[in-house]
Amino acid sequence: MGEIVFVGLGLHDDTGISLRGLEEVKTADNVFLELYTNLLPGFSLDRLKQVSKKKINVVSRRDLEDENGKVVLDAGRVGKAVLLVPGDPLIATTHVALRIEAEKRKIKTRVIHGASIFSAVIGLSGLHSYKFGKSVTIPFPDETPSDTPYTVIVQNKSLGLHTLCLLDIKTEQQRYLTIQMSLNALLQTARHKKKKELTVNTLTVGIARAGSNDPTVKAGLLKDVLEYDFGLPPYSLIFPGKLHFTEAEALVVLAGAPEKLRMETE
């Protein structure tokens, strides 16, 4: 009988897939690929076709969300269907929904994990992973202005915890929220609330192109990160909470934070 295998593409390009993931592609009856839930800037469909020697069907948000993944479910009923997904495959809720739908229809599912932006960005920052609180996505301020990111950052900070912020992307329109726009939106919220928990002097870490060969990681005061040139997307932000001295060391050595940060640790 059939099955659906969710395979993570990992980060940045078509070489982020694991050996096990590639093997699943090679032995599939039907291969599907979505590239809209996350940006893989260096991805080449031709190279992946070449290395896997397979026909690969690109599926859209419409196929997976509006039509509830019908094309993948149909293929998974009669044979082995592989769905290739940027990052780690079950982090986007739309793929969890598809997995639930498949299991309800008695179609077996398996998952081949891939590198995720969550652990990649945390690792690149050098901050301790267990000190991250709730994470948050910063939406485009012109489309869906929201106080939530500000509230999450302030709540985590009050608990001494770090906050990972993913910045919204609209892959179909090739629109990527920038670090500058995100920081301006957060400052705007702070002004609106007449609060001082987040200011131009708040310690901020900006990350661009995590998972590529030339990621940029820059730590400093918010006003300095705001003016820093991060180059091409995708982007993330971290607002550190209380720092252990090894974390301050990491931000100074690996992310160019000011030396005086070493004085401000636990």
Next chain:
Amino acid sequence: MGEIVFVGLGLHDDTGISLRGLEEVKTADNVFLELYTNLLPGFSLDRLKQVSKKKINVVSRRDLEDENGKVVLDAGRVGKAVLLVPGDPLIATTHVALRIEAEKRKIKTRVIHGASIFSAVIGLSGLHSYKFGKSVTIPFPDETPSDTPYTVIVQNKSLGLHTLCLLDIKTEQQRYLTIQMSLNALLQTARHKKKKELTVNTLTVGIARAGSNDPTVKAGLLKDVLEYDFGLPPYSLIFPGKLHFTEAEALVVLAGAPEKLRMETE
């Protein structure tokens, strides 16, 4: 000049490495491998040697921690050194320390990410990743009893957030803290504190062998998860906070939680 490339092995065995990671191994002057920070139950050094056609030097905790990674730093000064690491390579603090040391000595570093237990377990549970609060490792209760896991779970719950608990492992001694031992230790802490925030009726998710082809994910009341046979390690636990109805659906369909959980959502 030289460089050190940290390459993630991903999860479970020697096929979790990415195509890019394998390419780095193939083109390295020296390849090192550590297998003590995490358990890869199906890992075969022989298979990895065969597929990479390289000599691979296994390094111990002693090499990396007591001797501060001297063997890797020495190799990275004169050529391209690759350090293979279970999971995503900069999640363990010991590798961040090595990276800092290298950069201080003007040895360039790069990172090839791998699948991490963090996003894998979160994905397998079907719970929303942005609703996880601070995570915590549960230590062996007979060696380092600690109230911290209990405190973290209760704090996250009070904020409506989920808690991911990693269970301690001693790879050198092949000792793996079990789900049963962990839950008993948490109940012990609750009794000790005379608190009722965590009881035999608390919703609990146990996960075994994330990243393998046959992971076990079981959700239910703590007392039921306590008696469930999870099979071989490694293990993780999740204590859910407030559930969205799609999260309850995921726990029921994907993890065998009782149907009545659907009634207890936001």
